[in-house]
Amino acid sequence: MESNNGTPDSISSVIPGWFSEISPMWPGEAHSLKVEKILFQGKSDYQNVMVFQSSTYGKVLVLDGVIQLTERDECAYQEMIAHLPLSSIPNPKKVLVIGGGDGGVLREVSRHASVEKIDICEIDKMVVDVSKEYFPNVAVGYDDPRVSLHIGDGVAFLKAVPEGTYDAVIVDSSDPIGPAQELFEKPFFESVAKALRPGGVVCTQAESIWLHMHIIEDIVANCRQTFKGSVNYAWTTVPTYPSGVIGFMLCSTEGPTVDFKHPINPIDADDSHVKTNGPLKFYNSEIHSAAFCLPSFARKVIDQK
Ligand code: SAM
Numbered sequence: 001m002e003s004n005n006g007t008p009d010s011i012s013s014v015i016p017g018w019f020s021e022i023s024p025m026w027p028g029e030a031h032s033l034k035v036e037k038i039l040f041q042g043k044s045d046y047q048n049v050m051v052f053q054s055s056t057y058g059k060v061l062v063l064d065g066v067i068q069l070t071e072r073d074e075c076a077y078q079e080m081i082a083h084l085p086l087s088s089i090p091n092p093k094k095v096l097v098i099g100g101g102d103g104g105v106l107r108e109v110s111r112h113a114s115v116e117k118i119d120i121c122e123i124d125k126m127v128v129d130v131s132k133e134y135f136p137n138v139a140v141g142y143d144d145p146r147v148s149l150h151i152g153d154g155v156a157f158l159k160a161v162p163e164g165t166y167d168a169v170i171v172d173s174s175d176p177i178g179p180a181q182e183l184f185e186k187p188f189f190e191s192v193a194k195a196l197r198p199g200g201v202v203c204t205q206a207e208s209i210w211l212h213m214h215i216i217e218d219i220v221a222n223c224r225q226t227f228k229g230s231v232n233y234a235w236t237t238v239p240t241y242p243s244g245v246i247g248f249m250l251c252s253t254e255g256p257t258v259d260f261k262h263p264i265n266p267i268d269a270d271d272s273h274v275k276t277n278g279p280l281k282f283y284n285s286e287i288h289s290a291a292f293c294l295p296s297f298a299r300k301v302i303d304q305k
Pocket of ligand 1: 101154
């Protein structure tokens with residue numbers, strides 16, 4: 001079986017009673033989680049959506065057979081993709097999230113008191129509805145009055161955004177197969193750069209250095225051509241992502257210099273506002289800086305050293 005789309009047969013055909021994440025994006029390997037109970041299965045206009053109760057990672061959200069988040073380790077991804085960019089610029093006010101329909105990035109962006117407006121453009125309303133029902137501690141991000149939800153394609157949304165609108169854009173997308181494919185291509189990055197103010201920042205999901213160096217190489221090349229500020233790659237550990245790691249491209253537009261590696265706007269974990277939606281579980285300023293330290297094989301490609 002070359003790929004699965006999250007149908008029950010991906011539950012039983014590999015190891016009965018286990019979900020195995022088989023995909024052409026990571027041939028020859030598959031992370032498996034023991035399934036206690038399937039809680040939801042549906043097919044939207046864009047993808048298969050499934051939620052199951054796992055025995056060790058809490059509830060799990062799966063889109064087209066690919067694990068998007070688990071209750072146990074989603075903090076690592078959501079906190080890093082939000083705070084790596086927002087802690088790198090002073091007083092972010094207007095933030096756009098592309099994708100991120102589960103609401104986790106919204107929960108993290110809302111920890112920043114300087115933020116006045118949070119737009120989110122998610123293509124699939126089923127993801128929003130399912131997250132609100134099964135992942136309330138993740139979808140809590142939608143409760144913030146600064147949030148405006150737009151259901152639609154992020155590519156089209158950005159094309160309509162006036163130049164220089166946002167301080168930060170966070171692209172919390174699924175993988176470059178299916179509806180997210182265009183979110184990894186140069187025209188999209190160009191529309192992001194146009195939507196950002198001078199010295200504005202973008203952070204985008206940028207796959208795994210163990211599995212996708214070829215994809216990362218293309219993303220880095222596109223970003224270097226598009227963003228005239230700084231272009232950096234950071235990474236973190238998420239046990240239930242393929243190879244156990246995920247990366248992020250962090251870029252800034254021409255204008256005030258952004259040094260992503262040294263957070264100038266750190267969030268204080270003890271600040272009551274920061275803890276509104278629960279404490280930070282993963283991100284801190286030390287792990288922020290460490291996230292930009294790359295193994296030599298990756299640095300050679302990414303820094304073109
Ligand atoms: N935030 C999750 C996590 O913790 O890892 C994973 C990512 S989130 C579920 C990915 C979202 O991107 C999905 O909800 C998917 O529907 C959305 N998406 C994919 N392509 C899109 C597009 N072109 N425009 C807007 N949203 C898109």
